Amino acid sequence: MEAALALTGNASSVHAEGRAVRRLIEEAREQVARLMGAETKNVTFTSGATEATMLALTPALEIAGRKEPRDRLFVSAIEHPSVRSGGRFAAGSVDELPVTSDGILDLPALEEAIRRAARPMVSVMLANNETGVIQPISQIAEIVHAAAGVLHVDAVQGPGRIDCDIAQLGADLVSVSSHKLGGPQGAGALVRRGDIHVAEPLIRGGGQERGQRAGTENAAAISGFGAATAVANLTAAGRMTALRDRLEVGITTATPQAVIFGARAPRLPNTTAFAVPGIKAETAIIAFDLNGIAVSSGSACSSGKVQASHVLTAMGADPALVRGGMRVSLGWSTTDADVDHFLATWNVLAGSLLKERSGIAA
Ligand code: PLP
Numbered sequence: 001m002e003a004a005l006a007l008t009g010n011a012s013s014v015h016a017e018g019r020a021v022r023r024l025i026e027e028a029r030e031q032v033a034r035l036m037g038a039e040t041k042n043v044t045f046t047s048g049a050t051e052a053t054m055l056a057l058t059p060a061l062e063i064a065g066r067k068e069p070r071d072r073l074f075v076s077a078i079e080h081p082s083v084r085s086g087g088r089f090a091a092g093s094v095d096e097l098p099v100t101s102d103g104i105l106d107l108p109a110l111e112e113a114i115r116r117a118a119r120p121m122v123s124v125m126l127a128n129n130e131t132g133v134i135q136p137i138s139q140i141a142e143i144v145h146a147a148a149g150v151l152h153v154d155a156v157q158g159p160g161r162i163d164c165d166i167a168q169l170g171a172d173l174v175s176v177s178s179h180k181l182g183g184p185q186g187a188g189a190l191v192r193r194g195d196i197h198v199a200e201p202l203i204r205g206g207g208q209e210r211g212q213r214a215g216t217e218n219a220a221a222i223s224g225f226g227a228a229t230a231v232a233n234l235t236a237a238g239r240m241t242a243l244r245d246r247l248e249v250g251i252t253t254a255t256p257q258a259v260i261f262g263a264r265a266p267r268l269p270n271t272t273a274f275a276v277p278g279i280k281a282e283t284a285i286i287a288f289d290l291n292g293i294a295v296s297s298g299s300a301c302s303s304g305k306v307q308a309s310h311v312l313t314a315m316g317a318d319p320a321l322v323r324g325g326m327r328v329s330l331g332w333s334t335t336d337a338d339v340d341h342f343l344a345t346w347n348v349l350a351g352s353l354l355k356e357r358s359g360i361a362a
Helices: 002-006 014-037 049-056 107-115 139-146 218-230 234-254 279-292 311-313 320-325 335-361
Strands: 045-047 061-063 072-077 094-097 120-125 150-154 173-177 188-192 196-198 271-273 324-329
Touching: 002 014, 014 045, 014 173, 014 188, 014 218, 014 324, 045 234, 049 150, 049 173, 072 107, 094 107, 107 139, 120 139, 139 150, 173 196, 173 218, 188 196, 188 324, 234 271, 234 335, 279 335, 311 320
Parallel strands: 072 094, 072 120, 120 150, 150 173
Antiparallel strands: 045 188, 061 196, 173 188, 271 324
């Protein structure tokens, strides 16, 4: 990133200064392509996953050089708001698909729903940002392709935690974000498999990014994104799973009435979402913060406003539990001592919050 910031050229210029910036961008493109098992020509850099998803979710798609417009978009009920917005589909042509109580897409409901569309597009996330529940994407891809559909996957939570090879997933279009794998904020990519193209770019102007995204590239952020992919490997995943499991055992030992959302489903190694009847998420989060522990309620992307989590609600969780939903994320730098500190804090905190509540009730 420092190298990119020190360069003054524009990557579209033919002079040496421009070519130096181009080299950094193309190196990053190779790194992101490698991470996703894609060809470099199928990686379009954007300002983040939200923009990549806006670019992807459009009725105007081209497949193998032919216009193949999509007539309906189907999204799961637990998607990130960027996908739930429906992208560039008209409001009336977007349908939401249910999930099971484990937070997994209801596959018979998907099959049934897309049968009603002539050319469906489906968007399902690889792993949920609140619960960590992983979707059976390759199975979903088979169902979608059997119905002549196109599958977009928001894979933001995957890289560095689980395998994200686009061919193995069977996805056609995939959104990824730099800052979820340790890179800078403000960079992301839309990755394509095969020859699917967006016929109407979201940002029009110059011919950058093979005409898929106009505007001078954010070379420093893109370089940082590439660098992050180079260090994001799955070797920390096993260690993170062990720490996460210890965290959950500690929580349910201190508060046996705790509910871990999606506990029976395959999950990311680093995420846990839980609630304890009678403990308000806002109160607990403030107390955690005072102890130097950053915990989120609902989705961090929308925190600041206290909103019932649409993810836990879609999983059919009791509304009182949904209000108490907290999310803890571990990272490759999380240590045993961090987990000990969390659990020691929780032991004191949960006891006093529950006592406070029973005092009020009495
Ligand atoms: N999708 C998921 C699952 C996310 O968790 C996020 C951000 O937290 C996004 C999309 C949006 O990504 P970006 O911030 O790069 O636009």
